[in-house]
Amino acid sequence: MNITKNIHEWLFSLMPETTASIVEMVLIAVVYLAIFAVAGLYLVLLERRVAAWFQLRLGPNRVGYQGLLQTMADALKLVSKELTGTLKADKFLYNLAPYFVIVTALMAMSLFPFTKELHAFDINIGIFFLIAISSIGVIGILLAGWSSNNKFALIGAMRSGVQTISYELSVGLSLLTMVLMTGSLQLSQIVEVQEKGGWLIVQGHIPALIAFCIYMIAGTAETNRAPFDLVEAESELGAGFHTEYSGMKFAYFFLAEFINMFIIASIATTVFFGAYLSPFGITENIPLLGVFWFLGKTLLLIFLMMWFRWTFPRLRIDQLLVLEWKYLLPLNLMNLLLMALMVLLGLTIQF
């Protein structure tokens, strides 16, 4: 990438090395923040249009061309709204909670390889870091429910705690199954393996497919989206944990949900579908098209999650736990064993 290289050299020629790298980091962070704020907003729009499509209506299509400015307008409105809170809320935790949720969501974003070069933060514990970061977000939800001094919010937060702790196991184990094939947690290494031997979902065939299904179910549960939206459960708890939030603080929770959805889909793209790699290597000569492939695959998976949401009814809390502990977890453990055997016996498909 010439532009980034030029900026890098220019910065380093301008000031001492430490200052330059700090400035560089800040610059990258700002760029990422801007991109994902916008991405979050457009995912909201996408969801509204997809929902409208499923529900025989038009959706927002008046503000800007085909409603492209609708969510911008909504965000502006939310920014300008007064922040109201409850009198007996635990003020400190109440104000802290939204930042927990949004910051962890944005932190995870930095890891994804959009192309071979366009990869901000490539550490050797990539997958582990992603799982760890995305599970910190639940602390924000718990704090929000606990501190807002509302029983409905508290029930929502407790549900969230139970749900996220359970389903993290499945997310972690299904990703671990795939890591068995790559032998590395580093995202660039994982993609490299796929560059040589085909996408992991093809390489690992049956166990990989099972792992993918489990991952998508658990991932949907992790993001608290329907059919696992017990945390908000509109018809049961009103708005769940964010009942008492308004204005921009509510918007943080709302945006975080969509960015989390993007993260879950991005992890799946990276681990199962070869990240920026084009199918059969058709655009190998133009590395910049990797961004297109990465986003294309991610959006396809996001669409799948939206499809879930607008089709399925919600589970009950005990059914949610039964599904995880009695079905997904044992299946996942067996699948892990199967994959280990396959890798040991060399039964994976290699191109």
Added chain:
Amino acid sequence: MDTTPIINNFKSEEYQINMGPQHPATHGVLRLLLTIDGEIIKKVEPDLGYIHRSIEKMCERDSYQQIVHLTDRMDYLSSHINNEAVCLTVENALELEIPERVKVIRTIIAELTRIASHTLWWGVMGMDVGALTTYFYGFRDREMINDIFEETCGARLTMNYNIPGGLMFDIHPNFVKRTKEFIAHFKTKLPEYDLLLSNNIIFRKRMEGIGILTKEDAISFGASGPVGRASGYSCDVRKHHSYSAYDKVKFNEVLKTEGDTYSRYQVRVLEMWESLSIIEQLIDNIPEGDFFAKTNAVIKLPEGEYYQKVETARGELGVYIVSTGTKNPYRMKFRSPGFSNLSLLNHIAVGGKIGDLVATMATLDLVIPDIDR
């Protein structure tokens, strides 16, 4: 030696939450005071009166023609059937000969109302268990019925099409054609309801085996309509105390014996098929003739007590009039299905989770203005 009983102090903590008056699942201004232990319901206390308009008292002030208009505002989803109940009571008291045409048209529109009410219920039912899309599917089909109503009598929800003695206007020339169009349309859409919701594994798991109401309890709580019939209690007024043109048509009373939430759901979906078949039998045979029987401008009921019940979309609606021979009723009382059906909520919801309560309440199909009046 006297022994002091050991008191178990290690109870988990119960707490109370207010579900309503503003709550998405109560569909109106019903307040439920829930005593819950974690997620498990220990007690449900309905608190009524948030939309009480003293309709029964207002009836004592109004003439019989005016009373019909008030009944729209009770169970607004089956407003035509409420109107019909009052009209039938007055007509029976006056011993009026009602033209056959009126009876048939009333029956067709009542069944269309029932379908409209059930489609709305189906959509809201899905929404209560978290499937938001069903709401719009239900409304799509209900909209066609509302269009027919609008063309026929000018109103979509509070219809006021009935007057004591007959109908306010004759049917619109397009009525038969559009009703047939609707039947053809709805016959292709009803199987979709099953595909989308009824056979969904999550939905089945949510609904089956919860909120069980036995036949004995159904009778003793005065349950009626689909709620009673799902428990095996044969209580269809259209069958047992036939009125209007129901004696001329063949239809089945949908009965289920399980009494759980899912069977209440099924009864309503199957009832839509029955209503379609009733309309199909009548729509081609609307007799010619007058659309009203002549009554006096001021209706005075002879002294006495009159009672008439009809089957609304929610169950048995009874109208009780005490007349002293004047132009107003001395006392008017409505026996609304929603009130009795709500009374059994505590009985069947205790022991379930919050999600179960919402699902159970959805299948009781409560309309709050019908309960409060």
